[in-house]
Amino acid sequence: MRLPSLLLSATSVLVSAVAASPAEAANLLSWQFDASQNKLTFTTDAGVQPTAKLIPSPNRIVVDLPGVRLGGATMRDNFGGAIASARAGQFNANTTRIVIELAEGYTVDSQQVKVVGVNPTQWSVQLPTPKRISQAGGNVSVPTTPQNQTYNPNFQITSSGFYVRLDDSGDDRVSIQRSGDRKTINIDLPGVKLPNSLTGRVLPVSRYGVSQVQFAQTGASGARLTLSVDPISPDWQASVSRLGGVVLMPRGGLYAIRSNTPTPEPATPVVTRPTQPVVSIPVPQPLNPTPPPVTRPTPPPQSRPNPTPTPPPATKPSPSLPQINNSRIVVTIDPGHGGRDPGAVGIGGLKETDVVLPISLEVARILERQGVGVQLTRSSDRFISLSGRTAMANRADTDLFVSIHANAVANRSSVNGAETFYFSSGRGLAQSIQESMIRRTRLNNRGVKQARFYVLRNTAMPAALVEVGFVTGNSDSRKLSDPAFRDDMAEAIAEGILNYVKRNY
Numbered sequence: 038m039r040l041p042s043l044l045l046s047a048t049s050v051l052v053s054a055v056a057a058s059p060a061e062a063a064n065l066l067s068w069q070f071d072a073s074q075n076k077l078t079f080t081t082d083a084g085v086q087p088t089a090k091l092i093p094s095p096n097r098i099v100v101d102l103p104g105v106r107l108g109g110a111t112m113r114d115n116f117g118g119a120i121a122s123a124r125a126g127q128f129n130a131n132t133t134r135i136v137i138e139l140a141e142g143y144t145v146d147s148q149q150v151k152v153v154g155v156n157p158t159q160w161s162v163q164l165p166t167p168k169r170i171s172q173a174g175g176n177v178s179v180p181t182t183p184q185n186q187t188y189n190p191n192f193q194i195t196s197s198g199f200y201v202r203l204d205d206s207g208d209d210r211v212s213i214q215r216s217g218d219r220k221t222i223n224i225d226l227p228g229v230k231l232p233n234s235l236t237g238r239v240l241p242v243s244r245y246g247v248s249q250v251q252f253a254q255t256g257a258s259g260a261r262l263t264l265s266v267d268p269i270s271p272d273w274q275a276s277v278s279r280l281g282g283v284v285l286m287p288r289g290g291l292y293a294i295r296s297n298t299p300t301p302e303p304a305t306p307v308v309t310r311p312t313q314p315v316v317s318i319p320v321p322q323p324l325n326p327t328p329p330p331v332t333r334p335t336p337p338p339q340s341r342p343n344p345t346p347t348p349p350p351a352t353k354p355s356p357s358l359p360q361i362n363n364s365r366i367v368v369t370i371d372p373g374h375g376g377r378d379p380g381a382v383g384i385g386g387l388k389e390t391d392v393v394l395p396i397s398l399e400v401a402r403i404l405e406r407q408g409v410g411v412q413l414t415r416s417s418d419r420f421i422s423l424s425g426r427t428a429m430a431n432r433a434d435t436d437l438f439v440s441i442h443a444n445a446v447a448n449r450s451s452v453n454g455a456e457t458f459y460f461s462s463g464r465g466l467a468q469s470i471q472e473s474m475i476r477r478t479r480l481n482n483r484g485v486k487q488a489r490f491y492v493l494r495n496t497a498m499p500a501a502l503v504e505v506g507f508v509t510g511n512s513d514s515r516k517l518s519d520p521a522f523r524d525d526m527a528e529a530i531a532e533g534i535l536n537y538v539k540r541n542y
């Protein structure tokens with residue numbers, strides 16, 4: 038069973054401390070999605086009448102709270118199962134939106150979603166157990182995603198482009214050419230054998246200025262993907278990952294497209310795609326009237342060991358760290374390893390995963406406190422694949438990605454120090470983190486280096502991978518086992534990220 042993230046509940050309670058309320062606006066005081074119960078609960082400081090709906094592709098339950106302000110950055114938590122994530126954000130000036138997103142291939146029966154108002158300020162949304170969407174068309178248990186042609190187990194429309202899942206990604210050479218009329222882009226992948234579900238297929242996508250993607254096996258020598266695009270849309274880039282497939286993204290990111298024209302209709306006639314409707318979920322009136330304002334009679338002093346719920350510890354932004362006033366910035370923090378993969382094991386059995394998780398959680402806490410949104414790829418000791426980590430960041434389209442690791446080298450305890458890696462656009466981020474890390478922790482400076490790590494090469498945003506020291510080092514291992522040092526390290530990494538955000542956003 039997976040418990041709801043402690044971090045999330047802590048940070049969502051935090052909102053109440055931050056929100057300053059104009060007279061008539063309500064504030065979201067707390068929210069929590071309990072993944073073990075499939076249940077969302079939230080409370081506001083004034084009555085609200087939410088609306089709820091099921092929206093397809095990706096399937097998600099959207100709960101809108103009109104007249105409610107979030108009062109902070111978007112917060113999200115990711116879950117490993119049929120529920121992919123839950124997040125709360127300011128949808129527009131007057132509405133806070135909570136989104137519970139199902140994992141790919143899952144949906145829920147909207148008729149079984151129960152929205153209950155205990156009173157106008159306390160609500161719960163109970164989801165039924167998510168169901169797998171039948172792909173074969175056999176026993177379709179849930180009338181959800183139609184067998185539209187876009188759905189393909191090896192092709193995914195992500196929040197930053199497309200993802201093609203391949204069993205064998207061939208070598209790293211990718212060549213891309215755009216036709217003279219600018220309407221087609223050919224992406225050649227030498228050495229790739231397409232899976233059967235893609236070979237010879239034309240998938241209408243109608244996203245990001247691309248009307249369709251065609252997949253062809255060009256003999257044994259490789260595969261060709263052909264994008265049919267709007268002539269004025271930007272060029273596309275493709276990156277191959279050894280472990281999982283090909284990531285396709287427009288050059289310049291989605292902003293290049295958002296400022297562009299609408300997506301053209303599919304170039305070739307296709308079977309009419311049944312449009313999956315948005316399904317409204319009825320929301321009944323609250324069960325009870327709004328509780329009267331709490332005017333507690335002051336109890337006799339002796340009888341109250343703890344009269345009011347203890348407020349969360351003061352989480353005022355630290356004046357010694359940059360404060361960010363752009364709540365739209367979201368950073369993915371990726372604690373390396375976890376679960377069945379402990380990472381490196383060093384002196385005294387010190388495990389990398391036990392070093393990087395507490396550091397990462399503290400980095401996340403500090404960033405949120407300083408006004409930056411955070412997505413954690415994991416907040417507990419569990420296994421996540423590398424492609425799962427990058428997919429989370431890419432799907433959520435976060436602004437930055439920072440993976441946190443500890444180093445190891447066999448039989449050389451004299452090797453100590455911290456270093457930070459980047460692959461392409463993350464150089465400035467890596468430099469900022471390394472600078473702050475060395476200045477604050479005084480570890481040996483091993484510098485900023487370029488490296489072809491999977492998570493650096495398959496993320497669509499500036500990405501850095503931090504090595505916080507050697508669990509095998511005679512000096513580092515002692516420090517890394519010390520919770521106080523880990524907190525210092527977390528503050529140093531957070532400062533590096535905040536400085537970078539301050540300079541670039």
Ligand SMILES: [Zn+2]
Nearest residue numbers: 373380442443
């Ligand atoms: Zn590692």
